Amino acid sequence: xxxxxxxxxxxxxxxxxxxxxxxxxxxxxxxxxxxxxxxxxxxxxxxxxxxxxxxxxxxxxxxxxxxxxxxxxxxxxxxxxxxxxxxxxxxxxxxxxxxxxxxxxxxxxxxxxxxxxxxxxxxxxxxxxxxxxxxxxxxxxxxxxxxxxxxxxxxxxxxxxxxxxxxxxxxxxxxxxxxxxxxxxxxx
Numbered sequence: 001x002x003x004x005x006x007x008x009x010x011x012x013x014x015x016x017x018x019x020x021x022x023x024x025x026x027x028x029x030x031x032x033x034x035x036x037x038x039x040x041x042x043x044x045x046x047x048x049x050x051x052x053x054x055x056x057x058x059x060x061x062x063x064x065x066x067x068x069x070x071x072x073x074x075x076x077x078x079x080x081x082x083x084x085x086x087x088x089x090x091x092x093x094x095x096x097x098x099x100x101x102x103x104x105x106x107x108x109x110x111x112x113x114x115x116x117x118x119x120x121x122x123x124x125x126x127x128x129x130x131x132x133x134x135x136x137x138x139x140x141x142x143x144x145x146x147x148x149x150x151x152x153x154x155x156x157x158x159x160x161x162x163x164x165x166x167x168x169x170x171x172x173x174x175x176x177x178x179x180x181x182x183x184x185x186x187x188x
Contacts, residue, residue: 035061039069046080055080094120098129105133110141128157136170147171148179155183 038061045054058077062070091097101116114137120130131154138147151171154161165171166184174180 032067035064035067035069039073042076046076049083051080051083055084094124094127094130098127098133101130101133105137105140110137113137126157128154128161131157132161132164135165136168139171139174142173144174144177144180147174148177148183151180152183 038057042054042057042061045051045057055077058073058080062073062077091100097116097120101113101120104110104113104116114134117130117133117137120127124130131150135147135149135151135154138144138150151161151165155165162184171180
């Protein structure tokens with residue numbers, strides 16, 4: 001008869017994470033858990049749009065020694081700074097804001113450009129150039145109905161926009177739409 005061998009008792013080191021250098025001491029487990037908790041809290045602040053507070057939390061973590069998270073924390077600090085600086089862009093006139101919106105549009109930042117155009121219209125609902133910009137944006141994103149709405153309003157406010165749109169390559173995707181042609185070349 002064979003005797004059953006008893007399974008070896010689990011060692012206490014199997015519960016602690018192992019690294020290339022060996023087993024992580026228990027006090028480092030607690031410090032790591034605390035660092036991860038702070039890291040997750042800072043990420044939640046970012047997700048909630050509280051970039052100033054997230055930046056301060058990440059800075060504090062970096063100063064305290066973030067270990068293997070340091071590179072990621074630096075990346076998130078830069079993201080926070082970028083978001084904070086976005087909100088602090090100031091313009092002397094709506095025309096400056098329009099130029100900024102066009103640059104955003106040209107760089108492919110469509111939602112940011114849309115917000116800038118809408119901000120112009122909040123300040124001045126007679127800003128035909130903002131309607132024109134929204135029409136270009138809608139054309140570039142394939143929204144023909146919205147493009148026609150905004151372009152119609154831009155032309156209504158300033159008939160010179162009709163002539164401008166005729167030669168504007170940003171409306172090339174609209175060229176085959178009979179409504180667009182009708183808008184730019186109305187029968188006299």
